[in-house]
Amino acid sequence: MKTPISSILLVLLASFISSFGAVFLKLGSAHLSRGIRGALNWQLAAGLGLFLGSSIPFVMGLKHGELSVLYPMVSFSYLWAMVWSKIFFHEHVTRAKVGALAMILAGIVCIGVGGR
Amino acid sequence: MSSATTSSPPASPGIPASATQHKPHGPNPVYLVFGCTVFAGFAQVLMKYGALHPMPAIHPADLSSILRFVIALLGNWPLLLGYSLHACNAFLLIMALRHGELSVLFPIYALSYIWVDLLSLYFFHEHMNVWKSAGIILVMGGVALLGRVSTKV
Numbered sequence: 208m209k210t211p212i213s214s215i216l217l218v219l220l221a222s223f224i225s226s227f228g229a230v231f232l233k234l235g236s237a238h239l240s241r242g243i244r245g246a247l248n249w250q251l252a253a254g255l256g257l258f259l260g261s262s263i264p265f266v267m268g269l270k271h272g273e274l275s276v277l278y279p280m281v282s283f284s285y286l287w288a289m290v291w292s293k294i295f296f297h298e299h300v301t302r303a304k305v306g307a308l309a310m311i312l313a314g315i316v317c318i319g320v321g322g323r
Numbered sequence: 324m325s326s327a328t329t330s331s332p333p334a335s336p337g338i339p340a341s342a343t344q345h346k347p348h349g350p351n352p353v354y355l356v357f358g359c360t361v362f363a364g365f366a367q368v369l370m371k372y373g374a375l376h377p378m379p380a381i382h383p384a385d386l387s388s389i390l391r392f393v394i395a396l397l398g399n400w401p402l403l404l405g406y407s408l409h410a411c412n413a414f415l416l417i418m419a420l421r422h423g424e425l426s427v428l429f430p431i432y433a434l435s436y437i438w439v440d441l442l443s444l445y446f447f448h449e450h451m452n453v454w455k456s457a458g459i460i461l462v463m464g465g466v467a468l469l470g471r472v473s474t475k476v
Contacts, residue, residue, distance in 0.1 A: 229420075229429050232413075236421040255413060285430040292426035304426055307468035311433045314461030318436055321454030 210272035217268030218280045221261040226287035228257035230295060279319035282312055352423030353473050356431045359415035364438025366408035368446050373402025427473045431466050 235251030261284075268277055285308055292298040376399045382388045396402070419428050437459050443449040 226429075229425060232417050233420040233425045236417045239417070239421055251417065254417075258413070282433060282436075285433065288429040289426045292424065292429075296425060298424045298426045300426060301472065303468055303472045304430075307465040307472070308430050310461045310465030310468065311430050314458040314463075314465060315433060315436055317454045317458030317461060318440060319458075321452045321456075321458060 210276045214268040214270070214272030214277060215280065217264040218272070218277045219283060221263075221265035221268065222281050222284040223287055224257050224264070225261035225281070226284040226291060228254045228261060229284070229288045230254070230291045231257060233292075233296065273323075275319045275323045278322075279312075279315045282315045285311065349422070350418075351473075352419040352421075352428055353431060353470050355415050355419035356423075356428050357434065359412045359419065360432055360434035361438055362408045362412035362415065363432070363435035364442055366405045366412060367435070367439045368442045369401045369405035369408065371447070373399050373405055376401065423473065427469050431469055433462050434466055437462055 231250045231254030233254075235248050235254055238245040238248045238250070265277075265281065289300055289304065289308060293300045376395075378395050378399070379388065379391045381392045416428075416432070440449075440451075440455055440459060444451060
């Protein structure tokens, strides 16, 4: 089965959505020091909602594509999350972090190829 | 999604300073994410078992078919346990993000790929091959590197 470009775009959209899920979880986690009331905040709800929501385009993409091609693409969310962590949280994106991310992405691609 | 991107707090006035400047105390966030990936790995295996569980078809016009589906869903314990583990894993991820950098912790989540692969060898008798082994080594190398970076934060 060949993987159509529409499936690839849907899975990339899923990775984009889940990276924002991580951003909102990070934002919401900052309120946890206020106890149970702090745990009930809209950022945490949005983060969990975005994670769950990201599975919709993922499953839609899987309908017409190969899992071994598409599953590794979900890990693009790590790449987006690194960009957002720089923009929104002013974290330092060092060469070590970029190198580690490159290794992880390459590894996930290998795992995907090995799963064919 | 557009609402999420446009209304997200991109901007930073809304971002509490504590989101980035917590002094680390309590468990190391890297270990929390590590635990979280173990939960995620087992959750995936359980959800695969859950997906293999026979489920009755739903006919929207037929209420009894919906009832049968709900009862079957409640009896699909691997699926329910899988979702519960995913909830534990979300909890640990949130606790970790509280004190750690997103750019370090989120990619560590990729360890779950390794657990799924190794657990599949045992539970689904899948085979290891060169590509999978190379992938596992690369992911572990990347995560180890991130672990080193995080200690310098």
